Each structure stands twice: as structure tokens, then as C-alpha cells.
Amino acid sequence: MMKSKADEEDYWNSSKFKAFTFDDEDDEFSRLKESKQAVNSIRRLVEEDDDEDDVEKVSWSGEPVGSKTSLFKTNPDDLSVRLYAPELRKPKSEYKDYVSDWSPEETIQRMQQGKAFSLEKFRSLQDKLLLLDFAVSAHDGNVITAVLIYLKRTLGKEVLFRELESRQTALRHLIQYLTETRDQRLLLELLRSLCRTGPCTTGREHLSITDENKRRDFLKSCLSLPFSPEDSAHVQDHFTLLERQIIIEATDRQAERGGKVEIFQKFPRRASILNMPLVTTLYYCCFYHYTEPEGTYSSSLNIRQTFKISEKQYFVTALAARAKLKAWSDVDALFTSRNWLGFTRKKSPLSFQRVVDILQKNSAPTQVLQDYVALVDDAELRISLAQKHKCHDIVINTYRDLKDRQLLLGYRGKVERGSAEERKIDELLNNPRRRWK
């Protein structure tokens, strides 16, 4: 876990001993090094924990201590290396050949260990790919990305993309790298090229464009991208929604500023509708544009139609919006359906228990709540809801229907003295014709 890096100030040499005493040097090993050191008259060794293989070759890149050469050793002719680290067995003239002798595999190993390396000598496509494949098989994302950065710099896009297609792990590293560096242009190109040649499965780009019109235009350009049918429907919807929001926002902002439209005065908008999600947009339209005819862009019914919003979702959203405005007649109308005989009855795609919950959260008065509590089918649930929301009539009627005198008597103690409810209970209890359980 400790790496010694040739380029750094001599920190790693000493820190290792200070901090990690378990990492002691092997005696014989250091003696060998000492003698080498003497031979080469190097002031200090920079790397001391080389393994044996490395020692036999030239492993220490003996720059003068404290020099600031690049770790990304891009220059294979690095003078300092030649001057301070001659290979023992070979004459100096052969040294240059030697330094480039590290195979792709050895290079990857050195990279993993944080030792000095150079990628510049890998110029043939075959070498580059070997490098990449060894990096991938070493499972070291850090090294994979480093190799990819080099490949990206030295290979044409077409070639790089083509080769990555059959190398999924490397491909994902490149996508991640491009995402992180926000290289949107190349990322888009990469994704396009992948889609043309294979199924487009990996990630979708997202641009953080703040200007809504630019964003819309960008989305429009995305419509032509080869998404899967499902995804392209999403992009289409997203585009339509944003387009719609831009229109609504422009009109409403004007109306709000004009000060003539009552609802904007009474309930000023808290934020722009731009870039808001669909359900929020629907809520917004149910709130501000509920009564508009279906033909207008901002009508809630139109939104529902265009985006094929489910009945339940529409219902819940409209309910919440109208309740917030305390437009109880609208709320009522939501439930009303006529059967073929023309009778009206209350119907809801949502259980009435939930309806009550939503209304109550929007602070509906008891009279309103009562109507809906009464529609809860399950008697037990109805009673508990009625008690919770103080809908006395319902409790009383339910106990009456259950013919439960005891419960009714008990409930008498819970209503206010001298109230209409108490009188009603008394009437029931005192009615001799009534039969009890």
C-alpha cells in the first residue's frame, strides 16, 4: 500500500519508516543496494522498496532528490534518468534501448505500483491495445483510465471508438471519464457511434443547460438520436413538455405582472413552471387554469390528454389542487358520475379513506370531510375516521345502523354538552320504537 514515487520530494522514503514500522527493509537487500549506490555514486536512492526483478534491471529512476520531474514521464529521453541510473550490466550507449524495454505488462505493473513509467513508446495500435487489455485485466480503474487518456490523445476517435466496442470495461471507464471531465462533445460522439453499430444501452447524456430555449433546441436535436423506442418517447415527451411550459410561462408571467387576473393576485406563483416535472405542471394547471376549455395549451385536461396521464394520477392531482383553493364544488364535481339512468353517484378511483386524508391535509372543513367519510365502505374504518375528524353525525348514524345502544351511549359522553349531536343521540335513545341489539 505504500508506494514510492520517483518524482516526489523524498517524503515516501522516510515517512514509510516513521509511520509504518512493519514495512522494514530486508537487510541483505539493502546491502545490495548500498553497494550499487556506491558504485554509481548516487547521492541517494529514491526508490528503496523495489522488488528483486526491478533491481536486476534498472528500477530506481534516480533523479536528483527533490527534482520536480513529471510522474507522467512523457519523455523517454529523460536526461536525468540516463545520468543517474545507468544499468549495471550494459554500457551507457545501450541504455536508451533498455528503458523502453518494459513490456506493456511490466508497464502496467509499474503504473499500479506508482513507479515511473512512460507510455510514449507504445506507438503501434497493437501495443496500445495490449496496454489497455493488460490494464483491464489488472482490475485497476486508475490505470485503465490513465491508459485511456493516452489512447484518446494518440488515436483517432474512429479507431478508439471502434476498438472500445469490444472492450466493455474500458468503454465504461471512458464514458465515466468523459462525464467527469464534462467533455460533452466527445461523449455525445462516442454514444452516437455506439448506437449506430450496436444497441444503445449505456447511459444518456444530460446537459445542464440553464437557458430554457437552448435547452429546448438541444432536446430537439436529441430527438433524432437513435434511442430505443421507449426512450425516444420519453425524450419526445420531455421536449413537448418543455415547449409547453415555455408558452405557459410567458403568458402567465405577463398576466401576473398585469395584475388583472385575480387568481395570480390571490395566490402569487411561488416559482416559474419552467423545467418542472410533469406532475407539477399538471398541478399548476389544475390550480391556475382549471376552468379553461380543453383546446388551450394550459388547460389541465389538455395536459392530461397530451401526456396520457392515468385517471388516478389526474384525479389525485386535481383533488389536491382544487382542495388547496377550497373550491369544494370542483372537488365535488370530480366524484360525480351519472349512470345511464341519469342518477348521480359519487365514484372515486381512489379509496375514500385516502380522499379524506388528502382533503384533511388541505384543511377541508368538517362539513366537507363528512361527505366523504360517509362514503367509506368499511363500517369500522368509517367510524374511526369519523371520530378522528369529529364527524359526529356519521358516528351516530353508523351506531344507529348497527343497532348498538351501548356504543351510542358511550359516544354521548364525547360530544359537547347541549349540542345538536347530543340531542340527536338522546332522541335515538329515547325513541321507544327503536330496536337495539
Next chain:
Amino acid sequence: MAHSARRDSPELPDFSLLKRLARDQLVYLLEQLPGKKDLFIEADLMSPLDRIANVSTLKEHEVDKLYKVEYKPITSTSDQLCFLIRPRIKTVKWICDVANADKATGKFRRYKIIFTPQKFYACEAVLEEQGIFGDVTTDEWAFYLLPLDDDIISLELPEFFRDNFLAGDQRWVRTAGSALHLLHSLYGPFSKVYGIGRCSKMAYESWREQVAEGEQRTRQAEIGRVFLIDRDVDFVTPLCSQVVYEGLVDDIFRIKCGCVEFGPDVTSDKSVKVMLNSQDKVFNEIRNEHFSNVFGFLSQKARNLQTAYDKRRGMDIKQMKTFVSEELKGLKQEHRLLSLHIGASESIMKKKTKQDFQELLKTEHSLLEGFEIRECISFIEEHINRQVSMIQSLRLLCLLSITENGKFYGVDHLLTFANLRHLGLLVEQQPGETLTVMESKVGKLVNDKTAGKLTDAFSSLARKSNFRALSRRLNLVPKSGEEYDLRVPRDMAYIFSGAYVPLSCKLIEQVLERDGWTGLEEVTKLLNGNEFAVTGSNGADSKAKNDAQRIILVMFLGGCTFSEISALRFLGREKGYKFIVVATAITNSSRLLESLLDNHV
């Protein structure tokens, strides 16, 4: 509490050594930049740093001012700047901007970047690209492991999960290997390593390489066995609501780096930050308890406390003096802790009753059991319709798709579900705003993408998830209808009210019992394979160090929940093991899902 624990559990190794090492190293690194300097710290490193070195330690080493990295132009006037950061491109780019801005105004400063736990070549490439390479010195602070408690060690790398399992980026594999290597050097040699998952396997190999690179030393092993497990082996467990005290506190208040902030709703005063670990005597006794037991325990404790206080009556001066000097301080401390945890429990109760917790749990349990799925789906649908909370809805959807996969409702259903009905995935409500801040999948490509991400993340598993089959084979879901006394847990299922034994912990139990994967072939097949069990070179003489064999290090790659830790503690008490949990980060359902959202980029 009332567990029939084996008494002969071995002692845990001392992990404070890890802190000392990290501190010494940091001090050394700071000394490498002599003279006064300002230190910029990455936001998510502040808490971990705080556990290692306090401000006075930093000041002693000539750190003048401390700043949080905020990606803005800096105001520091110091001529030496030191940056303590995670190896992230965004942060390095910001540092380049700072250095380039100085250059433009002709200001000369020295810069040093300390990457922790290691640096990445990609970061150095940024330095090079921005023309800053050479102007900045870089170092690595090998701070891999932060002990959060006696038996919990964290790498504090929450991004590990997303990078590895979602993006398929293996940058942290070697980091995990290095962390393991560090533990091996200090507390090893390990005699047996088990594991399951692709990442575990890679981390294991990386560790082996690092062992081979270095040299072996023989010492008395303190940790005998190691179990590595990938988070994607078991997504079900972290998606469940937690009901054990420590897990609940994490779900609701979010424990950060072993510390929680209790607000006025708990303290009925101002907010306090509390360290939650075994040092807190009250917490230590309730952390692993099912929430239903906590109240009873706390009130009993309160009564005992009262009695202890009452002893004062009828004391003479001398006795009183001893009482004050010896007992009072402890009692006061206990009193403070007790009222904190009672406050927290009350607050938890309040929050949970408000959000139909019972119904939620029922739905989860039905999903785990594969029972009344239609009801569950309609519950989830309503949940979404009403825009309750996106994370909750996503969580339930994911649970649904994982548990029911291969049947009717696949993970693809996650998209279809949203798609067909245009329900949309939702975004959590901002406090104070009701239904106005919401989000639907179609509404924002960001979120559309979230769905895609989730599909990506879970599909690899879900397609072969086979949760139902696994559950049957490993007996994860006890028969319903049986009474389960949560006060006297009989198995690890107690952490989920007796409804489910966490898959991850069950695997660990089974493998330890069998000393390998033999007999679990069917199970590993259902889990996509990638299992291994390797005996170390010193496995032979393992009998001599029997105690170490019962100290088991479990490493969760991609995060671990407090519930799982509680389950392992239970298992340890039952079997006479001691578990040490090493996690890339502590996670829970919200963190897991949030890390897959895309709007934080």
C-alpha cells in the same frame, strides 16, 4: 440484553492504531510544507479528519486558517496553500483555476495537494492539461480506514457504490485491496479468505498482488478470517426500512461518520451533536434492539436512575461526599444520555406514525414474503400518485422488482410502471412545501435517466435476482403466523421484526459454518457465482491461534447498513465469534437510491 450469549468471545483487536498511523502520516505531510499555510479541506473529508486530528494538532503544524473546498475563488492571503482532497477531477480543476488566477494576477504562492487515500492519474492529467503540473506538489495520505467504533471501520467512500456498480469504473478496486492489505499487515496474517461478488474477487486479487509486492512478516495473527461481499449480492436488505434502534436513528436522523445531530424536536432545546458508539453506555445497550423494546428498556433505566439518585436521602455528610465525588458525575452523564435517547425515540415515534409506517412495513413484509402482491402494487401506486416521497416510492418499486423478478413484474416494470400510467418518479418534497415540489420522470430527463440508472444498476442482479428461490433455499423468510418474540430473538430475522433474515448475513453465517461454499452451489448459482474461499499459507498452524479464528473481518464493498451490523453482532454472540465490519461506507435505503439519482451532478 437478555441474549444467551456465549461468554468466551475473543477480544477485539485495538483499531486505534489505525488512527494513530493516519495522524502521524498527516503530520508528516504537513511538515513537508514548512511554514505557515492555509489548509483547504474537501467538505466530505471534514468529519473523517476530525476523528483523526483536531484543529490544535493542525495548528501545531503551522496550519493557519482552515477552509472548506467550495469551488469558489478563494480569499486566503497566505502564500502557501495546502489542499486536502479526494482524488476527484472537479476538485483538481478548481485548484487549477485558483493557481491560474494567481498566475494571471502575478501572485506567487506555493501549492500542495494531498490526495487521500490515493491519487489518480486522471487527476494528474488535469494538472498537466491546465498547465499547473510542476507548480503544484502532490502527495498521498494513505488514510484508508477510519475506525468508527470498536467493531466498525469505514473507508468513508460513499461514491464507491456508484462508481463501481453503476458506472463500472474500477478505480476503487485497488483502494479496497490496499485497505485490506493494511489490515493484513497490522492484524494478520489472515488464514482464510472467503468472498462473493465480482468486485470482491478483484479486490482480493489486488490485495494478493500487494502482498506479493511487499514482504511477508510473521507475527501473531489477531484477525483470522475474512469475508468479502459485494453490495450487489444483496440489494434487498439495504432497501428495507430499518427497525433496529441504530438503523432507525440512521434512517431518520442520518448518522454521519459515527455522529448524529439531534434537532430541537429531540432535545427540546438547541441542536446537539452526539457521538454514537460503544462509549455511550445507554446507546450501547439499545443500539441492537428492535425498536419495540427500546421504550421499555429506557423507562426501566430511568427508574434505576431515580433509585440511584434517591440514595442521597438519609446520607450523612461523609457518605454524601463520597456520593458526590464518586457517583454523581456518572449519574449525571447517564441522565443526559438517557434523556437524549428518550427524546430521539419519541421523535422517531412521531415521525413514523405520521407516515403510515405500519402500512409501509406491512407492504415490505408482503413483498419479502411474495404475498398479496396486488395489494402491494396498489399501495405503491397510490404512494406515487400522492407524491409522498420519491425515495420511498423508488425504494418500494425496487423492492418489488427485485423480490418479484422472474415472475410478472420485472425491473423493467419500473419503467413500464411509470411509463404506462405516467405516474413518474418523484422527488422528495421540500420541507414546508406540500405538493408543489415534485418531479416526474417525464418531467425531467434527469429523472428519466434516474429510471435508466436504476434499471442499469439493478438489472444485472434482478434479471438473475431469483430472490424468491434464494429465500426458499436459505430460509430467509420465516413462516408467517408464527409468533416471534422480539425481546428474545431466536435468529437474525429479529432485525426486521422477525420477517426476514438479511441475505448478506445469512450467507456469511452459512459459509463460516461450512468453512467454504460447499453445499451452497445452488445458492451461488442464483447469485451469479464469483464466490471464492482461499486458505492462506499459514492456514495450517491456525489451530494454535484459536482466538484469532473467531475474529472475523467482514468487508462490504459498496456499503453496509447498521441493521446488518446488528445482525452480525447477534450472530457473533450466538456462535462465539467477534465480527469486525469494514465498509466502504455506511449506507441505508435513502443513501443507496440517492447515489443513483442524477441531479447531484
